[in-house]
Amino acid sequence: MYVYRVLLTGIHLMRTGHVEANLVRMNAETRLPHVADLIARKLAGPEQSAVPDADVGFHRREYERLVAELEAARDASSLPESPTARPALNDLLVRIRLATAGVPDADRVAKAARLRELLDHIAASRMTPAPGTPDSTEMLREDRER
Numbered sequence: 001m002y003v004y005r006v007l008l009t010g011i012h013l014m015r016t017g018h019v020e021a022n023l024v025r026m027n028a029e030t031r032l033p034h035v036a037d038l039i040a041r042k043l044a045g046p047e048q049s050a051v052p053d054a055d056v057g058f059h060r061r062e063y064e065r066l067v068a069e070l071e072a073a074r075d076a077s078s079l080p081e082s083p084t085a086r087p088a089l090n091d092l093l094v095r096i097r098l099a100t101a102g103v104p105d106a107d108r109v110a111k112a113a114r115l116r117e118l119l120d121h122i123a124a125s126r127m128t129p130a131p132g133t134p135d136s137t138e139m140l141r142e143d144r145e146r
Helices: 002-016 023-030 033-044 053-076 086-100 105-125 136-145
Strands: none
Touching: 002 023, 002 033, 002 053, 023 033, 033 053, 086 105
């Protein structure tokens, strides 16, 4: 199931430029019945339940198909090859630091809070979930309860 999440997240990212790691939401778009079955199996049973041997060949072929789809999405993507926001982020931080030098404490605190908000937004937008983010099981259960 984790392999499907990684591959579908990558495909979605390459096509849209947005990270979506919720497998339930991604599968609503891709409509892969075997992924829905794996999600149901995970919700119903133990976390480490094994896929029956008869299914391994199918999942291997599906893995190879999705890897090819991910590579095709990467080749067609308009995303840059490497991050491009680093200079802009550095410029923003320098401007904030310069703007807060010599500013009365109340203004400095407000500007520091805004900087923290910006940094929190950047952290929330990264591909790795921030500490405290619900794990996939929690997100699946929340989606199921809706």
